[in-house]
Amino acid sequence: MDSLTQIVLGGAVGEAVLGKKVGNKAVLWGAIGGTIPDLDTIPGQFMDTVSRLEVHRGFSHSIVFALLIAPLLGFVIHKLYQRKNETDWWGWTQLFFWSIFTHPLLDIFTTWGTQFFWPMEWRIAIQSIFVIDPLYTLPFLICFLAVLLMNRKSDKRRKWNRLGLIISSSYLLITLGLKLYANYQFENLLEKNAITYKQYDSRPTPFNSLLWTFNVEREDDFLIAYYSIFDKGETLEYKRFPKNEHLLKPYRNNPKVERLIFLTKGYYTIQQTKEGLYMNDLRFGLIDGFSDNNNDFVFTYIIKPNNTAVQIDQKENSFKGMEGVLIKLWKRMWGIG
Numbered sequence: 253m254d255s256l257t258q259i260v261l262g263g264a265v266g267e268a269v270l271g272k273k274v275g276n277k278a279v280l281w282g283a284i285g286g287t288i289p290d291l292d293t294i295p296g297q298f299m300d301t302v303s304r305l306e307v308h309r310g311f312s313h314s315i316v317f318a319l320l321i322a323p324l325l326g327f328v329i330h331k332l333y334q335r336k337n338e339t340d341w342w343g344w345t346q347l348f349f350w351s352i353f354t355h356p357l358l359d360i361f362t363t364w365g366t367q368f369f370w371p372m373e374w375r376i377a378i379q380s381i382f383v384i385d386p387l388y389t390l391p392f393l394i395c396f397l398a399v400l401l402m403n404r405k406s407d408k409r410r411k412w413n414r415l416g417l418i419i420s421s422s423y424l425l426i427t428l429g430l431k432l433y434a435n436y437q438f439e440n441l442l443e444k445n446a447i448t449y450k451q452y453d454s455r456p457t458p459f460n461s462l463l464w465t466f467n468v469e470r471e472d473d474f475l476i477a478y479y480s481i482f483d484k485g486e487t488l489e490y491k492r493f494p495k496n497e498h499l500l501k502p503y504r505n506n507p508k509v510e511r512l513i514f515l516t517k518g519y520y521t522i523q524q525t526k527e528g529l530y531m532n533d534l535r536f537g538l539i540d541g542f543s544d545n546n547n548d549f550v551f552t553y554i555i556k557p558n559n560t561a562v563q564i565d566q567k568e569n570s571f572k573g574m575e576g577v578l579i580k581l582w583k584r585m586w587g588i589g
Contacts, residue, residue, distance in 0.1 A: 253358050253381075255287060257389045260396045261358060261420070262286015262351040267399055267413045269347045274338045275404030278347060281329060285351030288321070289313050289359075301553065301564050302508045305515055313356035314370035322349035361424055363455045363535055373514075379455040380427040386459060392420040427461045430481060434464040438479045442468070445488045447475070453519065455535070463585040465541065467519050467534045474521060474534060476541065482587030491538075491547070496522040499529055503555060506562045512553060528556030530567065539569060542580040542589070 253261075266282015292312040296304035311317055326345030333339075356366040365377025381388060395416030402409035435454055442449060452468040462482070468475040468490070477490035499522045503509045513520065516533050523530035533551040540546040552567040583589050 253362060254384045254389075255290065256393070257384075258286045258290065258355050258358070259283045260286075260389065260392050260416075261354055264392070264396055264399070264413055264416050265351045265354050266347050267409075268417065269350055270339055270343055271399075271404060271409065271413065273343065273404075274333070276400060277333070277338075279400065281344075282347055282351040285325070285348045286355050288352055289317070289355045300508075301566050302511050302515075306511065309356070309359060309364055309375070310367045311370050313359060313366035314368055315353065316370055318349050318353040318356075322346075322352060358424075361427070378428070378431075379453065380431045381424065381461060382456045382458050384459055385456075385461065387461070388420055388423050391423075392416045395419070427456070430461050431456075431464070434479050434481060437481075437483075438464070438466055438477075441479070441486065441488045444486050447488065449475075453517075453535070455537075457537075457541075457581060457585070459581075460585055463581070465537050469519070474519070476534070476538065478541065478584060480585055480587045482585075484587065491541070493521045493532070493534075493547075496524070499524055500531075500555075503529070503562055508562055508564055509555060512564060525554075527567075528554045531555055539571065540577045540580075542577070542584060 260283075262285050263279040263283035266278040266280070266285065269282070270278035289309075289312040292307050292310065296307050299307060323341075323345050325348040326341050326343075329344045329348075330339075330341040356368055359366045360368060360376045361378045361381045362383050363377060363379050364383070365375040365379075367373070368376050395412050398412045399409050399416070402412070431454060438452075438454065442452075447468070448470070450469045450471070452466055454464050454466050457463040457465055457478070463478060463480045466475075466477045466479060468477065473492050473494045475490040475492055477488055500509070512531065516531075516535060519534040521532045521534065523532065531553045532549040533553070534549070536550040538546070539548045539550055548569055550569070552569070554563075554565045554567055556563055580589070
Protein backbone atom coordinates (compact mmCIF):
# COMPACT_ATOMS: atom_id res chain seq x y z
CA MET A 253 0.00 0.00 0.00
CA ASP A 254 1.00 3.64 -0.22
CA SER A 255 3.28 5.22 2.40
CA LEU A 256 0.55 7.26 4.11
CA THR A 257 -1.57 4.16 4.68
CA GLN A 258 1.38 2.22 6.09
CA ILE A 259 2.24 5.12 8.42
CA VAL A 260 -1.34 5.21 9.73
CA LEU A 261 -1.47 1.43 10.15
CA GLY A 262 1.92 1.32 11.89
CA GLY A 263 0.98 4.21 14.18
CA ALA A 264 -2.36 2.60 15.09
CA VAL A 265 -0.66 -0.72 15.85
CA GLY A 266 1.95 1.09 17.97
CA GLU A 267 -0.85 2.79 19.90
CA ALA A 268 -2.60 -0.54 20.45
CA VAL A 269 0.58 -2.12 21.83
CA LEU A 270 2.07 0.66 23.98
CA GLY A 271 -0.10 3.76 23.70
CA LYS A 272 -1.39 3.60 27.28
CA LYS A 273 2.16 3.46 28.64
CA VAL A 274 4.13 5.84 26.42
CA GLY A 275 1.47 7.90 24.61
CA ASN A 276 2.32 9.47 21.26
CA LYS A 277 5.81 7.97 21.32
CA ALA A 278 4.13 4.64 20.60
CA VAL A 279 2.35 6.18 17.63
CA LEU A 280 5.58 7.77 16.36
CA TRP A 281 7.70 4.64 16.55
CA GLY A 282 4.87 2.47 15.30
CA ALA A 283 4.55 4.73 12.25
CA ILE A 284 8.31 4.52 11.68
CA GLY A 285 8.19 0.74 12.06
CA GLY A 286 5.37 0.63 9.54
CA THR A 287 7.53 2.29 6.88
CA ILE A 288 10.72 0.26 7.44
CA PRO A 289 9.90 -2.64 5.04
CA ASP A 290 9.66 -0.24 2.09
CA LEU A 291 13.26 0.87 2.63
CA ASP A 292 14.08 -2.03 0.29
CA THR A 293 13.70 0.51 -2.52
CA ILE A 294 17.03 2.10 -1.48
CA PRO A 295 19.35 -0.84 -2.32
CA GLY A 296 17.16 -1.46 -5.37
CA GLN A 297 18.43 1.80 -6.87
CA PHE A 298 21.88 0.21 -7.24
CA MET A 299 20.69 -3.04 -8.85
CA ASP A 300 19.74 -4.17 -12.33
CA THR A 301 16.06 -4.11 -13.29
CA VAL A 302 15.25 -7.75 -12.52
CA SER A 303 17.14 -7.80 -9.21
CA ARG A 304 15.36 -4.60 -8.16
CA LEU A 305 11.99 -6.21 -8.85
CA GLU A 306 12.97 -9.28 -6.85
CA VAL A 307 14.21 -7.29 -3.86
CA HIS A 308 11.13 -5.07 -3.62
CA ARG A 309 8.63 -6.66 -1.23
CA GLY A 310 11.03 -9.54 -0.73
CA PHE A 311 13.04 -10.21 2.44
CA SER A 312 12.01 -6.94 4.13
CA HIS A 313 8.36 -7.96 3.73
CA SER A 314 8.73 -11.33 5.42
CA ILE A 315 7.97 -12.80 8.82
CA VAL A 316 11.68 -13.58 9.21
CA PHE A 317 12.62 -9.91 8.77
CA ALA A 318 10.10 -8.79 11.41
CA LEU A 319 11.39 -11.42 13.85
CA LEU A 320 15.02 -10.40 13.32
CA ILE A 321 14.76 -6.61 13.27
CA ALA A 322 12.18 -6.07 16.03
CA PRO A 323 14.42 -7.11 18.96
CA LEU A 324 17.27 -4.92 17.67
CA LEU A 325 15.07 -1.86 17.31
CA GLY A 326 13.41 -2.65 20.64
CA PHE A 327 16.82 -2.66 22.33
CA VAL A 328 17.86 0.67 20.77
CA ILE A 329 14.64 2.51 21.63
CA HIS A 330 14.54 1.03 25.12
CA LYS A 331 18.03 2.43 25.75
CA LEU A 332 16.89 5.80 24.36
CA TYR A 333 14.02 6.09 26.87
CA GLN A 334 15.46 3.94 29.66
CA ARG A 335 15.58 6.78 32.20
CA LYS A 336 11.85 7.38 31.93
CA ASN A 337 11.19 3.73 32.84
CA GLU A 338 7.85 3.73 31.00
CA THR A 339 8.21 0.26 29.56
CA ASP A 340 10.85 -2.43 29.03
CA TRP A 341 12.78 -3.86 26.10
CA TRP A 342 10.11 -6.48 25.49
CA GLY A 343 7.40 -3.83 25.18
CA TRP A 344 9.32 -1.94 22.49
CA THR A 345 10.16 -5.22 20.74
CA GLN A 346 6.48 -6.11 20.54
CA LEU A 347 5.67 -2.67 19.17
CA PHE A 348 8.23 -2.97 16.37
CA PHE A 349 7.32 -6.56 15.57
CA TRP A 350 3.64 -5.83 15.09
CA SER A 351 4.14 -2.52 13.26
CA ILE A 352 6.61 -4.15 10.84
CA PHE A 353 4.68 -7.42 10.52
CA THR A 354 1.37 -5.76 9.64
CA HIS A 355 3.00 -3.86 6.74
CA PRO A 356 3.55 -6.94 4.52
CA LEU A 357 0.35 -8.47 5.88
CA LEU A 358 -1.59 -5.57 4.33
CA ASP A 359 0.52 -5.66 1.14
CA ILE A 360 -0.53 -9.29 0.61
CA PHE A 361 -3.95 -7.99 -0.44
CA THR A 362 -2.47 -5.90 -3.28
CA THR A 363 -1.49 -6.88 -6.83
CA TRP A 364 2.26 -6.84 -6.17
CA GLY A 365 2.04 -9.10 -3.14
CA THR A 366 4.92 -9.98 -0.83
CA GLN A 367 7.49 -12.70 -0.26
CA PHE A 368 5.86 -13.21 3.13
CA PHE A 369 7.39 -16.65 3.75
CA TRP A 370 10.93 -15.78 2.68
CA PRO A 371 13.27 -17.59 1.93
CA MET A 372 10.56 -19.37 -0.07
CA GLU A 373 10.33 -17.68 -3.48
CA TRP A 374 6.54 -17.80 -3.58
CA ARG A 375 4.92 -14.35 -3.45
CA ILE A 376 1.43 -14.07 -2.01
CA ALA A 377 -0.85 -11.62 -3.83
CA ILE A 378 -4.58 -11.79 -3.09
CA GLN A 379 -5.24 -8.82 -5.39
CA SER A 380 -8.36 -7.53 -3.65
CA ILE A 381 -7.32 -3.91 -3.01
CA PHE A 382 -5.51 -1.29 -5.07
CA VAL A 383 -2.30 0.16 -3.59
CA ILE A 384 -4.12 3.46 -3.02
CA ASP A 385 -7.71 3.12 -1.86
CA PRO A 386 -9.36 6.16 -0.21
CA LEU A 387 -12.12 4.04 1.35
CA TYR A 388 -9.49 2.12 3.28
CA THR A 389 -7.24 5.03 4.20
CA LEU A 390 -9.47 8.06 4.89
CA PRO A 391 -11.69 6.66 7.69
CA PHE A 392 -8.57 5.11 9.23
CA LEU A 393 -6.74 8.46 9.00
CA ILE A 394 -9.60 10.34 10.69
CA CYS A 395 -9.58 7.93 13.63
CA PHE A 396 -5.78 8.11 13.75
CA LEU A 397 -5.77 11.92 13.96
CA ALA A 398 -8.43 11.83 16.69
CA VAL A 399 -6.19 9.51 18.73
CA LEU A 400 -3.29 11.97 18.54
CA LEU A 401 -5.40 14.72 20.11
CA MET A 402 -6.43 12.71 23.17
CA ASN A 403 -4.73 12.02 26.48
CA ARG A 404 -2.82 8.73 26.49
CA LYS A 405 -4.82 7.40 29.45
CA SER A 406 -8.18 8.30 27.95
CA ASP A 407 -10.56 5.43 27.25
CA LYS A 408 -11.86 7.38 24.24
CA ARG A 409 -8.35 7.33 22.75
CA ARG A 410 -8.25 3.53 22.79
CA LYS A 411 -11.83 3.31 21.45
CA TRP A 412 -11.01 5.59 18.50
CA ASN A 413 -7.89 3.57 17.76
CA ARG A 414 -9.83 0.30 17.84
CA LEU A 415 -12.50 1.86 15.64
CA GLY A 416 -9.91 2.75 12.99
CA LEU A 417 -8.47 -0.77 13.04
CA ILE A 418 -11.93 -2.35 12.90
CA ILE A 419 -13.17 -0.17 10.02
CA SER A 420 -10.04 -0.70 7.91
CA SER A 421 -9.96 -4.46 8.58
CA SER A 422 -13.67 -4.75 7.79
CA TYR A 423 -13.14 -2.96 4.49
CA LEU A 424 -10.44 -5.47 3.58
CA LEU A 425 -12.93 -8.28 4.17
CA ILE A 426 -15.51 -6.44 2.04
CA THR A 427 -13.04 -6.21 -0.85
CA LEU A 428 -12.57 -9.99 -0.66
CA GLY A 429 -16.33 -10.44 -0.92
CA LEU A 430 -16.52 -8.03 -3.87
CA LYS A 431 -13.70 -9.89 -5.62
CA LEU A 432 -15.48 -13.23 -5.21
CA TYR A 433 -18.73 -11.70 -6.51
CA ALA A 434 -16.96 -10.10 -9.51
CA ASN A 435 -15.21 -13.39 -10.30
CA TYR A 436 -18.50 -15.31 -10.19
CA GLN A 437 -20.30 -12.85 -12.46
CA PHE A 438 -17.36 -12.66 -14.86
CA GLU A 439 -17.21 -16.45 -15.20
CA ASN A 440 -20.89 -16.37 -16.13
CA LEU A 441 -20.15 -13.74 -18.79
CA LEU A 442 -17.35 -15.86 -20.23
CA GLU A 443 -19.72 -18.80 -20.48
CA LYS A 444 -22.56 -16.75 -22.03
CA ASN A 445 -20.14 -15.32 -24.61
CA ALA A 446 -18.77 -18.81 -25.41
CA ILE A 447 -15.22 -17.84 -24.51
CA THR A 448 -13.02 -20.81 -23.63
CA TYR A 449 -9.95 -20.11 -21.53
CA LYS A 450 -7.13 -21.71 -19.55
CA GLN A 451 -7.19 -19.44 -16.49
CA TYR A 452 -7.81 -15.86 -15.44
CA ASP A 453 -6.87 -13.45 -12.68
CA SER A 454 -8.67 -10.38 -11.35
CA ARG A 455 -7.71 -7.21 -9.53
CA PRO A 456 -9.38 -3.90 -8.67
CA THR A 457 -8.86 -0.85 -10.85
CA PRO A 458 -7.22 2.24 -9.28
CA PHE A 459 -8.71 3.82 -6.15
CA ASN A 460 -11.79 1.58 -5.81
CA SER A 461 -13.10 -1.95 -5.35
CA LEU A 462 -16.18 -1.67 -7.60
CA LEU A 463 -14.55 -2.01 -11.03
CA TRP A 464 -12.34 -5.04 -11.68
CA THR A 465 -9.82 -5.86 -14.40
CA PHE A 466 -9.61 -9.42 -15.71
CA ASN A 467 -6.71 -11.04 -17.55
CA VAL A 468 -8.03 -14.09 -19.39
CA GLU A 469 -5.45 -16.53 -20.70
CA ARG A 470 -6.23 -18.54 -23.81
CA GLU A 471 -4.00 -20.78 -25.89
CA ASP A 472 -2.32 -18.09 -28.00
CA ASP A 473 -3.47 -14.81 -26.48
CA PHE A 474 -4.75 -12.90 -23.49
CA LEU A 475 -8.01 -11.01 -23.22
CA ILE A 476 -8.23 -7.96 -20.97
CA ALA A 477 -11.72 -7.04 -19.84
CA TYR A 478 -13.47 -5.00 -17.16
CA TYR A 479 -16.40 -5.82 -14.92
CA SER A 480 -18.22 -3.45 -12.57
CA ILE A 481 -20.49 -4.81 -9.87
CA PHE A 482 -23.11 -2.47 -11.36
CA ASP A 483 -22.87 -3.99 -14.87
CA LYS A 484 -26.18 -5.29 -16.22
CA GLY A 485 -25.42 -6.36 -19.80
CA GLU A 486 -24.50 -9.87 -20.97
CA THR A 487 -22.08 -8.86 -23.73
CA LEU A 488 -18.41 -9.02 -22.78
CA GLU A 489 -16.17 -6.37 -24.29
CA TYR A 490 -12.43 -7.00 -24.23
CA LYS A 491 -9.08 -6.24 -25.81
CA ARG A 492 -7.06 -9.07 -27.31
CA PHE A 493 -3.27 -9.32 -26.99
CA PRO A 494 -1.35 -12.15 -28.71
CA LYS A 495 1.24 -13.89 -26.53
CA ASN A 496 3.94 -14.02 -29.24
CA GLU A 497 5.90 -16.54 -27.20
CA HIS A 498 7.96 -17.49 -30.26
CA LEU A 499 9.65 -14.07 -30.20
CA LEU A 500 11.10 -14.82 -26.78
CA LYS A 501 12.55 -18.20 -27.77
CA PRO A 502 16.15 -16.95 -28.37
CA TYR A 503 16.26 -15.64 -24.78
CA ARG A 504 14.54 -18.46 -22.90
CA ASN A 505 17.77 -19.91 -21.52
CA ASN A 506 18.86 -16.58 -20.07
CA PRO A 507 18.60 -16.53 -16.24
CA LYS A 508 17.41 -12.90 -16.09
CA VAL A 509 14.63 -13.54 -18.59
CA GLU A 510 13.51 -16.65 -16.72
CA ARG A 511 13.49 -14.72 -13.43
CA LEU A 512 11.38 -11.99 -15.02
CA ILE A 513 8.92 -14.57 -16.35
CA PHE A 514 8.68 -16.04 -12.85
CA LEU A 515 7.86 -12.63 -11.39
CA THR A 516 5.03 -12.08 -13.89
CA LYS A 517 3.50 -15.46 -12.95
CA GLY A 518 3.12 -16.13 -16.66
CA TYR A 519 0.87 -13.12 -17.28
CA TYR A 520 2.88 -11.38 -20.01
CA THR A 521 2.89 -10.72 -23.73
CA ILE A 522 5.76 -10.07 -26.14
CA GLN A 523 6.03 -7.35 -28.80
CA GLN A 524 8.76 -6.81 -31.40
CA THR A 525 9.83 -3.15 -31.53
CA LYS A 526 12.77 -1.10 -32.79
CA GLU A 527 14.07 -0.83 -29.20
CA GLY A 528 14.04 -4.58 -28.72
CA LEU A 529 11.47 -7.02 -27.38
CA TYR A 530 8.76 -5.58 -25.15
CA MET A 531 7.63 -7.82 -22.32
CA ASN A 532 4.33 -6.42 -21.05
CA ASP A 533 3.48 -7.34 -17.46
CA LEU A 534 -0.28 -7.85 -17.58
CA ARG A 535 -0.71 -8.00 -13.80
CA PHE A 536 -0.74 -4.21 -13.53
CA GLY A 537 -2.86 -3.59 -16.60
CA LEU A 538 -3.05 -0.88 -19.21
CA ILE A 539 -2.43 2.80 -18.59
CA ASP A 540 -5.70 3.57 -20.36
CA GLY A 541 -7.81 0.47 -20.72
CA PHE A 542 -10.84 2.43 -21.90
CA SER A 543 -9.35 3.80 -25.12
CA ASP A 544 -9.22 1.87 -28.42
CA ASN A 545 -5.97 3.50 -29.55
CA ASN A 546 -3.88 3.23 -26.36
CA ASN A 547 -2.39 -0.16 -25.58
CA ASP A 548 0.50 0.93 -23.36
CA PHE A 549 0.95 -1.13 -20.22
CA VAL A 550 1.84 0.26 -16.80
CA PHE A 551 4.90 -2.00 -16.63
CA THR A 552 6.80 -2.96 -19.77
CA TYR A 553 10.35 -4.32 -19.91
CA ILE A 554 12.72 -4.01 -22.87
CA ILE A 555 14.79 -7.12 -23.64
CA LYS A 556 17.71 -6.75 -26.03
CA PRO A 557 21.16 -8.28 -26.62
CA ASN A 558 24.16 -6.46 -25.18
CA ASN A 559 27.35 -7.99 -26.60
CA THR A 560 27.30 -11.55 -25.21
CA ALA A 561 24.77 -10.74 -22.47
CA VAL A 562 21.10 -9.79 -22.34
CA GLN A 563 20.05 -6.36 -21.15
CA ILE A 564 16.66 -5.79 -19.51
CA ASP A 565 15.41 -2.26 -18.82
CA GLN A 566 12.08 -0.91 -17.66
CA LYS A 567 10.32 1.18 -20.29
CA GLU A 568 9.58 4.75 -19.27
CA ASN A 569 5.92 5.55 -19.81
CA SER A 570 4.13 8.84 -20.20
CA PHE A 571 1.20 9.43 -17.88
CA LYS A 572 0.06 12.67 -19.49
CA GLY A 573 -3.66 13.18 -19.88
CA MET A 574 -4.53 11.05 -16.86
CA GLU A 575 -7.39 13.40 -16.00
CA GLY A 576 -9.33 12.02 -18.96
CA VAL A 577 -8.52 8.44 -17.96
CA LEU A 578 -9.78 9.07 -14.43
CA ILE A 579 -13.05 10.48 -15.77
CA LYS A 580 -13.55 7.37 -17.91
CA LEU A 581 -12.63 5.20 -14.92
CA TRP A 582 -15.19 6.98 -12.74
CA LYS A 583 -17.98 6.43 -15.28
CA ARG A 584 -17.05 2.79 -15.95
CA MET A 585 -16.90 2.13 -12.20
CA TRP A 586 -20.65 2.81 -11.98
CA GLY A 587 -21.44 0.61 -14.96
CA ILE A 588 -21.60 3.47 -17.48
CA GLY A 589 -19.94 2.96 -20.86
